[in-house]
Amino acid sequence: MTGSILDTFFEECEELLEAMDAGLAAIEEGDQDPETVNAVFRAVHSIKGGAGAFGLDDLVAFAHNFETVFDDVRSNKLELDEKLIQLLFRASDHLSDLVTCARDGGEADQAHHDVLIAALGEYIDGEEEELVFEPMGVGATFDPTPLAEVQEARYDIRFHPLKEMFDTGNEPYFLFQALSDLGALSVRLDDSELPGFEAMEDGESYLSWELTLVTSESRSAIEAVFEFVEGLCELSISSEGEEEDDADALAALNAAFGLAPAEEENALALPLEPPTPETDETPAPAPAPVEAEAAADMEPDAEPEKAAEKTAEAKKETAKSSGPKPTLRVELDRVDRLINAVGELIINHSMLAQQIANLDVTDTRDVETELEGFKNLARDIQEGVMAIRAQPVKPLFQRMARIVREASAATGKTAKLITIGETTEVDKTVIERLADPLTHILRNAVDHGIEKPDVRAAAGKGKVGEIRLTAAHRSGSVCIEVKDDGAGLNRKKIRQIAIDKGLIPENAELNDGEIDNLLFLPGFSTATEISNLSGRGVGMDVVKNAVGALGGRVNISSTPGEGSVFSIILPLTLAVMDGMVVSVAGHTMVVPITAIVETMRGNDDMINNLGADGTLLSIRGSFVPICDVASSLGLRSSSHSEPAGVYLLVETENGDRCALAVDDIHDQRQVVIKSLDGVCGNVPGVSAATILGDGKIAMILDPESIVTASSSAAVFDTERRMNNAIAS
Amino acid sequence: MQLQAEAKHVEHSEFVSFTVAGQAFCLQITQIREIRRWQPVTVLPHAPADVLGVMNLRGAVIPIYDLSARFGLEQTAASERNVVIVVSVNDKPVGLLAEAVSEIISIDPDDIQETPQVDSRNTMDFIQGIISQNDEMVRIINLNAVISSREQVTQ
Numbered sequence: 042m043t044g045s046i047l048d049t050f051f052e053e054c055e056e057l058l059e060a061m062d063a064g065l066a067a068i069e070e071g072d073q074d075p076e077t078v079n080a081v082f083r084a085v086h087s088i089k090g091g092a093g094a095f096g097l098d099d100l101v102a103f104a105h106n107f108e109t110v111f112d113d114v115r116s117n118k119l120e121l122d123e124k125l126i127q128l129l130f131r132a133s134d135h136l137s138d139l140v141t142c143a144r145d146g147g148e149a150d151q152a153h154h155d156v157l158i159a160a161l162g163e164y165i166d167g168e169e170e171e172l173v174f175e176p177m178g179v180g181a182t183f184d185p186t187p188l189a190e191v192q193e194a195r196y197d198i199r200f201h202p203l204k205e206m207f208d209t210g211n212e213p214y215f216l217f218q219a220l221s222d223l224g225a226l227s228v229r230l231d232d233s234e235l236p237g238f239e240a241m242e243d244g245e246s247y248l249s250w251e252l253t254l255v256t257s258e259s260r261s262a263i264e265a266v267f268e269f270v271e272g273l274c275e276l277s278i279s280s281e282g283e284e285e286d287d288a289d290a291l292a293a294l295n296a297a298f299g300l301a302p303a304e305e306e307n308a309l310a311l312p313l314e315p316p317t318p319e320t321d322e323t324p325a326p327a328p329a330p331v332e333a334e335a336a337a338d339m340e341p342d343a344e345p346e347k348a349a350e351k352t353a354e355a356k357k358e359t360a361k362s363s364g365p366k367p368t369l370r371v372e373l374d375r376v377d378r379l380i381n382a383v384g385e386l387i388i389n390h391s392m393l394a395q396q397i398a399n400l401d402v403t404d405t406r407d408v409e410t411e412l413e414g415f416k417n418l419a420r421d422i423q424e425g426v427m428a429i430r431a432q433p434v435k436p437l438f439q440r441m442a443r444i445v446r447e448a449s450a451a452t453g454k455t456a457k458l459i460t461i462g463e464t465t466e467v468d469k470t471v472i473e474r475l476a477d478p479l480t481h482i483l484r485n486a487v488d489h490g491i492e493k494p495d496v497r498a499a500a501g502k503g504k505v506g507e508i509r510l511t512a513a514h515r516s517g518s519v520c521i522e523v524k525d526d527g528a529g530l531n532r533k534k535i536r537q538i539a540i541d542k543g544l545i546p547e548n549a550e551l552n553d554g555e556i557d558n559l560l561f562l563p564g565f566s567t568a569t570e571i572s573n574l575s576g577r578g579v580g581m582d583v584v585k586n587a588v589g590a591l592g593g594r595v596n597i598s599s600t601p602g603e604g605s606v607f608s609i610i611l612p613l614t615l616a617v618m619d620g621m622v623v624s625v626a627g628h629t630m631v632v633p634i635t636a637i638v639e640t641m642r643g644n645d646d647m648i649n650n651l652g653a654d655g656t657l658l659s660i661r662g663s664f665v666p667i668c669d670v671a672s673s674l675g676l677r678s679s680s681h682s683e684p685a686g687v688y689l690l691v692e693t694e695n696g697d698r699c700a701l702a703v704d705d706i707h708d709q710r711q712v713v714i715k716s717l718d719g720v721c722g723n724v725p726g727v728s729a730a731t732i733l734g735d736g737k738i739a740m741i742l743d744p745e746s747i748v749t750a751s752s753s754a755a756v757f758d759t760e761r762r763m764n765n766a767i768a769s
Numbered sequence: 770m771q772l773q774a775e776a777k778h779v780e781h782s783e784f785v786s787f788t789v790a791g792q793a794f795c796l797q798i799t800q801i802r803e804i805r806r807w808q809p810v811t812v813l814p815h816a817p818a819d820v821l822g823v824m825n826l827r828g829a830v831i832p833i834y835d836l837s838a839r840f841g842l843e844q845t846a847a848s849e850r851n852v853v854i855v856v857s858v859n860d861k862p863v864g865l866l867a868e869a870v871s872e873i874i875s876i877d878p879d880d881i882q883e884t885p886q887v888d889s890r891n892t893m894d895f896i897q898g899i900i901s902q903n904d905e906m907v908r909i910i911n912l913n914a915v916i917s918s919r920e921q922v923t924q
Binding site for chain 2: 385388628674675676715717720721724725726727730732736737738739740
């Protein structure tokens with residue numbers, strides 16, 4: 042049992058650590074908002090609280106030091122300078138290490154631990170204040186129900202419906218009726234705003250009510266009554282003889298949320314400030330309305346009360362819209378089972394469609410309409426299920442910030458990571474399996490890409506190297522890019538190393554792109570001296586394999602003196618994709634729609650020979666090389682004359698175009714991807730398989746590798762060598 | 770002790786015999802998951818001669834090997850009369866094309882003879898023993914050798 046609670050704690054820790062990192066990053070960017078500082082403080086405090094409850098002493102002790110320093114920052118006793126921020130970052134990294142150690146067992150780096158404690162200690166002044174530390178039950182943290190009052194209380198409610206409320210068909214009478222169920226209710230109509238008959242506007246709302254309710258129910262019960270008209274009315278609920286209780290409740294809440302009592306003033310003042318976007322990140326959604334109303338209660342004056350009321354409303358709304366949405370933790374297995382079932386459903390659909398097409402019935406229109414509906418539903422379900430697995434890349438990117446920090450510290454370079462597109466959602470598996478390749482690329486970028494500060498200065502660049510980590514959706518795939526502004530790839534050196542290591546013959550003619558791709562050959566490492574960072578004997582081939590296993594690919598482009606770009610292109614989903622069903626030399630195959638730019642039926646006029654065996658297709662005045670899929674897959678001898686069949690114009694990742702010659706196009710449909718991993722190893726030109734409506738298996742082609750395989754024999758050899766190396 | 774062990778063995782040694790390129794082979798019945806009639810498979814590009822392709826087995830994609838080509842005999846011209854024996858190797862289903870299934874034979878383990886030394890190294894690896902059945906030689910296939918050496922080549 043403890044195990045499962047502990048698991049929950051570590052899961053929450055991960056979220057809290059993320060929140061902490063996000064907060065620190067915002068502070069580093071110059072965010073002055075006290076709420077950001079509070080958010081970080083709360084995260085650290087919550088970790089400490091949880092760790093205390095589980096007796097994780099190391100974690101508690103370190104978190105306490107960390108928190109103490111942060112508390113001084115919060116109370117403006119400490120100035121946040123560059124040095125302190127860097128220390129806080131290191132402390133946050135270490136805290137995350139400690140959490141990992143506590144979870145997986147193992148020891149954190151004790152020396153590092155001591156150094157950080159000492160460094161933090163420098164900032165802690167002698168009279169260390171005793172922080173209120175309350176081990177809290179994990180999970181119960183966000184539950185305000187224990188505040189429910191048992192004794193009767195009198196609530197004064199002022200209710201002014203806006204005209205929108207009447208537009209939505211709400212009726213005050215029913216609200217009052219619901220209120221009277223809670224206790225003794227008296228209603229007074231306030232018609233003071235009612236203009237003269239002539240001035241009255243149609244549909245405008247002029248009436249207000251003042252209600253007095255004596256009830257033993259809690260305030261939240263009253264709020265629940267107005268739940269459906271929230272935002273459609275001006276509402277204030279105040280109670281008499283309750284202030285004290287409220288204050289207590291507030292204190293309890295604050296304690297629960299890790300706010301020290303000293304914080305209370307702050308918290309009360311909060312609602313009067315305009316809500317800032319940063320509050321989005323705070324894990325404190327629930328108390329906001331309560332605090333806000335407490336503030337309203339304490340305003341004796343009528344006018345400010347109205348103002349407070351409005352902020353209360355606004356605050357309530359922000360809390361509602363921006364607070365963490367309620368979530369459900371589900372075992373990944375269950376989702377995966379669902380995904381498999383949906384895959385079968387889609388296959389089943391195409392089988393049905395096939396059966397109906399085979400039926401000897403003349404009028405199948407009705408059935409086909411229904412079948413179309415079935416297809417759409419299946420697609421909806423599939424998208425819904427995939428959305429469950431989709432997660433923003435933000436946590437991954439935040440972890441990368443740490444990699445860059447550590448890498449820069451280890452190499453004596455200064456580099457800063459700029460992340461763009463953090464909200465891009467990617468399949469959970471992809472995120473997990475991207476961590477290693479990204480780490481590798483980023484370490485390489487710092488180690489090999491970014492120059493030392495003095496070299497940078499000499500080259501007229503800023504001292505701080507910039508690495509941009511971008512995630513974006515691009516037509517059905519996810520593109521993750523690491524761009525550094527370093528020296529760029531040293532192609533001469535790369536070529537020489539490849540020759541030295543016997544990866545390419547000495548007289549090999551390689552263009553820039555091919556040289557860049559040598560980096561991905563197994564056992565290739567450019568570090569002349571083995572640095573403890575990236576030159577660990579694992580080369581970029583690890584990156585290529587990891588990304589390849591996810592059905593994606595890696596590209597490099599580099600400009601000497603300006604930097605390099607590594608882009609990882611991944612399919613959006615791992616289970617289903619849209620494909621074009623084609624036939625190639627009698628075999629049915631599927632080409633991913635995303636790769637196809639255009640399809641066309643060719644005739645002899647459009648085909649031009651180039652040299653002995655090169656053929657080009659002329660498309661509106663431009664010439665594109667033709668690649669016969671059948672011969673490239675070895676299904677037909679290449680001496681076979683080009684059939685005047687159908688051409689699929691595809692664009693490779695580096696922008697080259699190529700016309701894939703196939704015999705015919707049959708259909709365009711969703712196909713379920715069945716991995717060939719473990720079935721038959723790596724098949725050149727084929728990325729996976731799928732099951733068609735007739736139960737037959739069709740290969741899903743990988744246009745990229747077909748094009749590269751046919752366009753250049755040299756590259757093909759390289760590819761093949763790589764594949765062989767991967768295989769062994 | 771010995772008696773017990775013997776009794777146990779005698780009870781459990783059932784083999785399914787089948788023909789591949791005119792020769793008789795067999796597999797222990799517990800190794801076989803199912804036997805299916807041959808249906809055209811999906812060809813894998815650039816595949817070696819003994820990999821016929823992949824087949825859909827109730828939603829799973831399984832590879833089909835031509836046992837005949839695997840043993841270095843001539844390639845089977847697969848037809849409707851042939852069968853695919855689905856076996857499970859390391860929990861992964863794999864299909865093996867054979868000419869025809871003959872019968873289920875029950876063998877006393879003591880009757881299994883060691884493979885006599887022959888020149889062909891390949892054959893030696895794939896055959897783990899021979900049985901004499903109705904004056905005919907039946908070869909017991911070493912499934913792991915057949916599949917794992919295959920995997921080494923393709924992966």
